[in-house]
Amino acid sequence: MGERIWTAGLAVIGDEILSGRTQDKNVSQIARWLNVQGIRLAEVRVVPDRTEKIVAAVNALRSENDYLFTTGGIGPTHDDITVDAIAAALGVAVVHHPAAVATLERYYESRGGVNEARLRMARVPDGAELIENRVSGAPGIKIGNVFILAGVPHITAGMLDALTGTLEGGRPVVSRTIGSWVAESEIAELLAAAERRHDGVAIGSYPFFREGRTGANFVVRATDPAVVDATIADLTASLEADGRQVIADGI
Amino acid sequence: MGERIWTAGLAVIGDEILSGRTQDKNVSQIARWLNVQGIRLAEVRVVPDRTEKIVAAVNALRSENDYLFTTGGIGPTHDDITVDAIAAALGVAVVHHPAAVATLERYYESRGGVNEARLRMARVPDGAELIENRVSGAPGIKIGNVFILAGVPHITAGMLDALTGTLEGGRPVVSRTIGSWVAESEIAELLAAAERRHDGVAIGSYPFFREGRTGANFVVRATDPAVVDATIADLTASLEADGRQVIADGI
Known part of the structure; x- marks a missing residue:
């Protein structure tokens, strides 16, 4: 019978894409990276910085696909609500990840030290692992089949690089x-x-x-x-x- | 209380976006055009050239928003299935639109004449109106609150231009x-x-x-x-x- 096809969904989170201010570059770079892993990008949803829209997209795409990737909304400011929305979608609490706190303390040691906003970037859905960020301070996050990545394309690229070869896939297209x-x-x-x-x-x-x-x-x-x-x-x-x-x- | 917000969804239809081969340009140009019309782009879904995926996205987005725009899949070849999928989503038949047939006959008069493939581009969901295409031969299609546009960005732009000022909206952001x-x-x-x-x-x-x-x-x-x-x-x-x-x- 036919070979197993592995699929991923992608949720692009951000008002700046939907307003037309920012040209998305992550769809194509994630699509090409996934293909090398033997995984097909099956659907993308671009949603605004609103909890209920993020929750709906995350729950639909994570259940329909082997993997779900998200980009955007994991920075230190008030409009960065991705972690909280995904925790809500999964029905788990948000906690500070000790290794992420340590990473941020190290990263900001020579940059004015951590503060409350910076520590926001150590918040993860309870049970999550970290994805190495080789470019800037804040790590990406993996929980279950959900991979939470940065929105700035060169930081996204670094996180993809850290994930290369770690996901099970089929034959590349x-x-x-x-x-x-x-x-x-x-x-x-x-x-x-x-x-x-x-x-x-x-x-x-x-x-x-x-x-x-x-x-x-x-x-x-x-x-x-x-x-x-x-x-x-x-x-x-x-x-x-x-x-x-x-x-x-x-x- | 609060002013009425008009929203649109966008379904980007095409394997070439999901494979990473083609960088989408329509999300940002449609977002900016909509804003001038006083309409907010509320969600985008990128789906492959597969009927059931197009139907699901079209039915979700057209019911959740005042308007739905689609791009891609309205050319003459076998992978252009947007019209059939949207007709299926709406539960109507596909018919040849007489004015579209006439437009294509005129356009191809000096280009080798119409053939079966070219006449495919005159097929519309029953009850549709045409959207003028000022750039090439095949028109866009409007049916109910659904606007079916070309995928090639400069043709999309010409169709948006033809629609400017025709949609009811609120105050632009x-x-x-x-x-x-x-x-x-x-x-x-x-x-x-x-x-x-x-x-x-x-x-x-x-x-x-x-x-x-x-x-x-x-x-x-x-x-x-x-x-x-x-x-x-x-x-x-x-x-x-x-x-x-x-x-x-x-x-």
Whole structure:
């Protein structure tokens, strides 16, 4: 029977994303990192800094997926409510994690010392473990299948780096791309037919208009590299038989 | 009591976002456009090209919000299933819209003529109206409170432009920003206190590390410009009284 697919949900927490002030960069970096771990990003929800919205997203995504990641809202200020909201979602108390307190005391020793706001960043849902933050002071948090990460992308990246290789996953999705200066609407049936001829493969068609011309990239995705290669060969042959020039690795 | 807040949900539909291949640009452009219309983006869900996931997101977001926007999946190829999924969510049939057929026939007259794939882009949930596409051939679709837009950002932008001023909303959220070269953890209580002193205002704190120094921007948001101005003045005075230099309009 089919291989086990591991999935993750992602909750992006922050008014600044929903207001349009900040361009999110975490969806794509977490998606790519997850794929290397053999885990598929199955759904993202972007929610505001409001407890009931965070709780609803966290409970939906953690139960529907093997893993849930969250970004944002773990800083020292009043608008950082992620830890409290996730503790509420899980029905556990919020406690100060001793190792996080020690880390923050060390980090702020030469930066004016800890204060109440800084110690907020040592608060975790009861029972949580820490995720190392190699970039700044405050750690990430792991509780059950929930991974609570920072929102600032380079800090998020450091936490992902610390988690690399620690999560169980399946085979990564492999993808290859070819391109052609063709309107996708001219070869739509050809694409669909190529997808039907190969099991476990998805062909995505991504059109663009560039240098005054219409083109498209075709991305073939599957967990079996041999299936990807066979589909690329088949699709290339089909396009060429239809009189289209194919550009390896896409345009 | 309190003014009516108009909200929108957004469903971003596409495997290419969830795989990390494509950086989404529509969340921020739609968020900013909505704000000008006096509508708040309340939640975003990014879902794959799978009918049941699209249906679930569409039905949740359209019932929880005044409006639902979707992006992606309305092209001519086999992976474009948004129209069918939304029709399924609404429990209506899919039909060819006569005006959309006419538009596509005109658009493709000098581009090789319509074919079956191109006519797919005239398919709409029964009862829908069209949203003008000023950039390429295929129109957007409005049905009830659901607005189905293209995924390619500059085409999305053209459809938003065609919708400008047509949606009922409330007062736009006004925001002003100040900045300071300070660690947010040093002035967290000051920020929270300033927020508490003003009704209907939210203060967001956005830290960064730049030019070797720690700083933060503080964004004050409210629908009443006078409240925003008063909060900015109050927060500026509080920071200066605390010995911090305040940079107007942020860093």
